[in-house]
Amino acid sequence: MMSGTSMDGVDAVACVFNEKGCQFIARSFEPYSDMLRESLLSLCRSGPDEVVRMQNGANEIAKIYAKAFNKLLTDSGLNYKNIRAIGAHGQTIRHNPQIGASTQLINGALLAELTKTDVITDFRSRDLAAGGEGAPLVPAFHKWVLSGDVPRGILNIGGISNLTILPERGSEDEVLGFDCGPGNVLMDAWIEKVNHVRYDRDAMWARSGKVIPQLLESLKQEKFFSQVPPKSTGRELFNLPWLEARLNGEKPEDVQRTLVSFTAETVTDAIRNFAPHIKELRVCGGGAKNPLMISELALLNPDLLVTTTADLGVDPQDVEGLAFAWLAYRFDRRETGNLPSATGASGSRILGCLYPA
Structure with missing residues (x-):
């Protein structure tokens, strides 16, 4: 699941990965409310009581991700037990690679609690720790599926x-x-x-x-x-x-x-x-x-x-959602997910952090 810089909502994609490639199953989209969007936009700049507003924002993002997840299951006829893991990007509010930091709001523990499913998130931190920009992360997926x-x-x-x-x-x-x-x-x-x-x-x-x-x-x-x-x-x-x-x-x-x-x-x-x-x-x-x-x-x-x-063969709206599902797949297999030639990291790294169901 992916929510990007446009801050319009959450794109969710269900898919199966194996050694042969990617099988698309279903998609859903859950829009942000005007109130949530304004709150998130306000966090892109300094302001009063930022810590509490960030905490509230992370919780709200987890809830809307859970809503997108449940809608995806309903639309596809899947059960949460069919899902190996959720790759959840979260919402970027600050990207400062010059100081080795990038903040994506999401409460991964709450999302795991709400969905009863393993959640893999925080994909950018390890690349930043290795001296990279933490972005872009999708080129590795592009190489895998779009060459x-x-x-x-x-x-x-x-x-x-x-x-x-x-x-x-x-x-x-x-x-x-x-x-x-x-x-x-x-x-x-x-x-x-x-x-x-x-x-x-x-x-x-x-x-x-x-x-x-x-x-x-x-x-x-x-x-x-x-x-x-x-x-x-x-x-x-x-x-x-x-x-x-x-x-x-x-x-x-x-x-x-x-x-x-x-x-x-x-x-x-x-x-x-x-x-x-x-x-x-x-x-x-x-x-x-x-x-x-x-x-x-x-x-x-x-x-x-x-x-x-x-x-x-890949819908333009699905590419980034599929990319973060693929990064979760790579994490689950303990395989690297970044491309140092794209991010500038000192080497390939396993990306993500696991919140078990």
């Missing part, structure tokens, strides 16, 4: 966009993975501020605007984009105040349209700088539902086949 006959990029556009560069199957080249910058986080924050909705469905509002070249260039001057991988980022850097500090009375719809190009261009810059050899770009995450984003990525990368991971 092909040509080198390809797997682009996850959630709140933050991250890119995995997969060599062709059988190659001894390393897998590269890193955060590119904002995915949907600024677009969602801007439309919520102006139009009081959580996201721009089918990019309809963005389509009504025009790209502002000066603003686009200003946004791209952020120092993060000149850093070399491994690198990761989050709401600590890319947030509404960061955006508003760079605005100067532009039309709101033009800002939204420019933010689509901002994500597409920073991803494209990352490909040109670090993966000019790839032949395909496969998109997953919430951004895969944004037709304007997909068309702009295709326009900016005319030499690449640009489609979603659905063409590889």
Whole structure:
């Protein structure tokens, strides 16, 4: 189960792993209430009584994860006794790899109590302890399930966009993975501020605007984009105040349209700088539902086949949920889950912490 930077809710996926691969069984989604989302967003910055609010938040996250789990069982006809373990990412509220820390809120003990199932969580800490960024963790899963006959990029556009560069199957080249910058986080924050909705469905509002070249260039001057991988980022850097500090009375719809190009261009810059050899770009995450984003990525990368991971047999909305199920599977087998080439850790590590049923 996964709840990402967009903070919209919990994606739950039931699957079976074995030596041959991954068998998908069922999915469910449990949205956050407006109250919970606002509470979690407030914890992304310093404020009063943070410890108690974090404790309450961890408990509430466990409860909504349990609700998503029970819904998944109901929809699939499974019983909790059929489930070997839950891989639970939790909700990131602070990501500070520069000090060796990243906080994902979830009360793993409470989730185990509510579901009567082993819970494996806290996947990032061990990689951070080994000198890594603690992110991105999904490239190892991408390598396992999405490698092909040509080198390809797997682009996850959630709140933050991250890119995995997969060599062709059988190659001894390393897998590269890193955060590119904002995915949907600024677009969602801007439309919520102006139009009081959580996201721009089918990019309809963005389509009504025009790209502002000066603003686009200003946004791209952020120092993060000149850093070399491994690198990761989050709401600590890319947030509404960061955006508003760079605005100067532009039309709101033009800002939204420019933010689509901002994500597409920073991803494209990352490909040109670090993966000019790839032949395909496969998109997953919430951004895969944004037709304007997909068309702009295709326009900016005319030499690449640009489609979603659905063409590889994996629904774009399921990739990250499957990835954390896979990390739980790896932990259960006491096998490593990180890729040092993606996170910068000093070596491969077993990731996670177990809360027995």
